[in-house]
Amino acid sequence: MRIPVDPSDWLILIPEFILLGTAIAILMIDAFAKAASDRSSPWISLAGTAGAIVAAVFLWGNPLSGFGGMIVNDDFGVLVSTAILTGTALAVLISVDYVRREELPAGEYYALILLSTIGMLLMVSSANLIMIFLSLEVLSIALYVLTGFARMRPRSQEAGMKYFLLGSFSAAILVYGVALIYGATGTVDLQSIADELISPGVLGNPVLLAGAGLVLVGLGFKVAAVPFQMWTPDVYEGAPSTVAAFMSIGSKAAAFAALVRVLIFAMGGLRPEWLAAVWVIAALTMTVGNLVAIAQDNIKRMLAYSSIAHAGYILVAVAAANRLGLQSIPFYLIAYAFMNLGAWAVVTAVTRKGEEAVGLSDYSGLFWSHPVLAGSMGLFMFALAGIPPTAGFTAKIYVFMAAVAADMIGLLIIAIVTTIISAYFYLRVTVIMFMERPAEPPVVTVPTPLAVAIAVAAAGTIWLFLFPGVTQSFTDTVARLL
Amino acid sequence: MPPVTWYLYVSAALFCIGLFGMMTRRNAIALLMSIELMLNAANINLVAFSGYLTEHTLVGQVFALFVITIAAAEAAVGLAIVINVYRTVQHINADEINIMKW
Amino acid sequence: MASDYTWVLIFLLVGVGFAVVSLLASWAVRPYDPGGQKRRTYECGEMPKGSAWVQLRPGYYIYMLVFVIFDVEVLFIFPWALALRNMKSAGLGALAIADMVIFVGVLAIGLVYAWKKGVLRWE
Numbered sequence: 001m002r003i004p005v006d007p008s009d010w011l012i013l014i015p016e017f018i019l020l021g022t023a024i025a026i027l028m029i030d031a032f033a034k035a036a037s038d039r040s041s042p043w044i045s046l047a048g049t050a051g052a053i054v055a056a057v058f059l060w061g062n063p064l065s066g067f068g069g070m071i072v073n074d075d076f077g078v079l080v081s082t083a084i085l086t087g088t089a090l091a092v093l094i095s096v097d098y099v100r101r102e103e104l105p106a107g108e109y110y111a112l113i114l115l116s117t118i119g120m121l122l123m124v125s126s127a128n129l130i131m132i133f134l135s136l137e138v139l140s141i142a143l144y145v146l147t148g149f150a151r152m153r154p155r156s157q158e159a160g161m162k163y164f165l166l167g168s169f170s171a172a173i174l175v176y177g178v179a180l181i182y183g184a185t186g187t188v189d190l191q192s193i194a195d196e197l198i199s200p201g202v203l204g205n206p207v208l209l210a211g212a213g214l215v216l217v218g219l220g221f222k223v224a225a226v227p228f229q230m231w232t233p234d235v236y237e238g239a240p241s242t243v244a245a246f247m248s249i250g251s252k253a254a255a256f257a258a259l260v261r262v263l264i265f266a267m268g269g270l271r272p273e274w275l276a277a278v279w280v281i282a283a284l285t286m287t288v289g290n291l292v293a294i295a296q297d298n299i300k301r302m303l304a305y306s307s308i309a310h311a312g313y314i315l316v317a318v319a320a321a322n323r324l325g326l327q328s329i330p331f332y333l334i335a336y337a338f339m340n341l342g343a344w345a346v347v348t349a350v351t352r353k354g355e356e357a358v359g360l361s362d363y364s365g366l367f368w369s370h371p372v373l374a375g376s377m378g379l380f381m382f383a384l385a386g387i388p389p390t391a392g393f394t395a396k397i398y399v400f401m402a403a404v405a406a407d408m409i410g411l412l413i414i415a416i417v418t419t420i421i422s423a424y425f426y427l428r429v430t431v432i433m434f435m436e437r438p439a440e441p442p443v444v445t446v447p448t449p450l451a452v453a454i455a456v457a458a459a460g461t462i463w464l465f466l467f468p469g470v471t472q473s474f475t476d477t478v479a480r481l482l
Numbered sequence: 483m484p485p486v487t488w489y490l491y492v493s494a495a496l497f498c499i500g501l502f503g504m505m506t507r508r509n510a511i512a513l514l515m516s517i518e519l520m521l522n523a524a525n526i527n528l529v530a531f532s533g534y535l536t537e538h539t540l541v542g543q544v545f546a547l548f549v550i551t552i553a554a555a556e557a558a559v560g561l562a563i564v565i566n567v568y569r570t571v572q573h574i575n576a577d578e579i580n581i582m583k584w
Numbered sequence: 585m586a587s588d589y590t591w592v593l594i595f596l597l598v599g600v601g602f603a604v605v606s607l608l609a610s611w612a613v614r615p616y617d618p619g620g621q622k623r624r625t626y627e628c629g630e631m632p633k634g635s636a637w638v639q640l641r642p643g644y645y646i647y648m649l650v651f652v653i654f655d656v657e658v659l660f661i662f663p664w665a666l667a668l669r670n671m672k673s674a675g676l677g678a679l680a681i682a683d684m685v686i687f688v689g690v691l692a693i694g695l696v697y698a699w700k701k702g703v704l705r706w707e
Binding site for chain 1: 500560
């Protein structure tokens with residue numbers, strides 16, 4: 001009997017093991033020395049995340065596959081993992097003072113953040129439908145708890161319950177789809193599925209199509225694509241701001257990586273079938289996300305709809321399923337990690353204890369009391385709207401180029417029109433901050449870790465615009481996977 | 483042995499019952515039970531396919547074990563969340579837990 | 585031919601028949617006297633007291649949740665034990681043991697955490 005396991009397989013999982021060790025260390029310190037844990041756990045988790053980034057980068061350029069092909073560590077995976085780990089590191093930084101202010105149990109908070117990150121990293125490197133489902137659950141279960149983490153705040157409780165019910169509902173749909181795909185192709189290995197799809201008997205199998213559709217729905221929930229987005233605004237509004245920031249990057253990036261692996265790598269042969277569905281979902285997601293965002297007065301809900309809209313743009317690249325599309329997805333995710341976490345960092349700074357002051361009016365005249373903070377928020381809003389000189393502009397250009405290369409002119413036009421519409425609500429925030437001049441502009445405190453996070457996010461947002469080539473060589477190797 | 487389609491009918495029926503429950507039930511615990519039904523429908527599929535596929539692998543059965551564990555973990559976390567909500571509002575009627583609206 | 589199933593059929597008929605006949609017989613001979621003691625909850629001879637709708641200790645739920653988690657993890661130990669022989673013959677016995685040590689170790693750490701947080705205290 002051949003056993004497809006080798007001790008060296010464990011090397012692939014070094015980033016995950018570093019995070020696991022860190023999470024366990026934090027939990028143990030929390031259990032045995034509560035006071036020390038409150039002070040030290042953010043820094044321990046930051047160190048662990050940094051270690052995981054280093055380990056992930058070491059795996060770069062050296063595609064490995066292990067555990068019988070269940071886990072692959074290709075360049076696509078490393079890039080998306082970098083986006084996720086960047087998001088985690090920044091989210092930890094903005095949490096340092098937030099957790100203290102909201103009196104959340106620190107040890108459990110950071111341990112759950114790290115455990116969820118492990119799920120995200122595993123999902124990115126899953127080459128097997130079982131792994132995709134398992135890692136999806138690992139990341140989601142930790143996020144359900146984190147969403148309801150402010151246990152005494154009814155909005156957080158409600159968000160936790162809604163996220164849990166809809167999240168596990170979508171996971172159940174996903175696993176049913178996986179079961180159908182397994183029945184149709186006889187395998188859950190993505191590479192073997194791709195090999196099976198060559199035979200015409202498998203291609204036209206309705207069981208396979210149903211399975212693929214259900215998997216698309218399940219992952220659509222996770223990336224918050226319309227019409228599976230209904231949980232997003234409530235969850236982002238109710239969850240602690242730092243958790244919303246964390247999951248807007250991590251769970252979206254992980255789910256997109258899985259979507260790319262399933263739709264493009266495994267089911268590329270089925271593209272004529274799924275293209276129409278992804279096309280419609282992408283168009284709806286961009287339109288609904290951007291249009292409904294205009295009507296929001298709550299900045300957290302606005303960012304939630306913005307996050308839905310951005311999922312739509314990435315879906316355009318998925319639908320294109322060409323070299324450019326595959327290059328633009330990791331770039332978009334990394335750029336999005338910087339600009340979106342920056343925006344959430346400013347939101348975290350402006351909110352007061354108990355998640356008060358989340359209305360757009362609370363930003364009125366922010367420039368006159370905190371010019372640097374308002375300036376960075378303006379930069380992040382520009383980036384999210386896709387206005388140069390920001391990474392958001394470059395990322396959108398890449399996606400548009402991918403759409404052109406795939407001859408998807410209709411989708412391209414929708415993408416451009418919705419981008420122009422989106423400028424309205426992003427710039428409205430800027431106008432409120434800079435043009436209005438109330439008698440008493442809001443006074444907020446910006447603790448040092450939060451300031452560092454904002455600075456890093458701003459630097460990243462501009463840096464990726466000035467030197468998109470930094471990731472260009474990376475993304476080139478990604479495209480070779482096609 | 484009965485043909486594999488019989489198992490598929492059972493599991494499809496179970497899945498649809500779960501789906502129907504998700505749409506019509508209001509009690510959070512009933513919703514949780516509907517989700518469990520859907521997961522178990524997938525389990526039936528996995529085990530049935532595992533037995534009928536020409537190359538006899540245990541993939542489907544092992545997958546079913548994983549799904550069972552995940553379902554337990556999900557139920558534990560879900561119950562904890564629901565209990566927490568109950569302590570505040572004294573009911574778990576999902577329709578009425580809506581401070582936030584879209 | 586279907587002799588195996590004939591036995592099943594006989595068994596079913598006898599079973600159903602027994603239930604129907606005994607229910608009918610008791611319906612025919614019993615006196616009719618509803619109410620009183622009959623409405624009481626049957627508690628193995630104990631007199632029921634108070635309402636069943638009392639608040640259970642919250643610790644009870646947490647205890648139960650922890651139990652559910654650890655109970656289900658056994659699922660993975662059975663297949664592992666079955667695969668152990670194959671792993672050993674493939675010269676990977678040490679790896680298999682190491683895998684399970686990691687698995688149980690992580691679980692044990694979870695248990696230690698629950699214990700230190702006072703979940704297991706039944707006061």
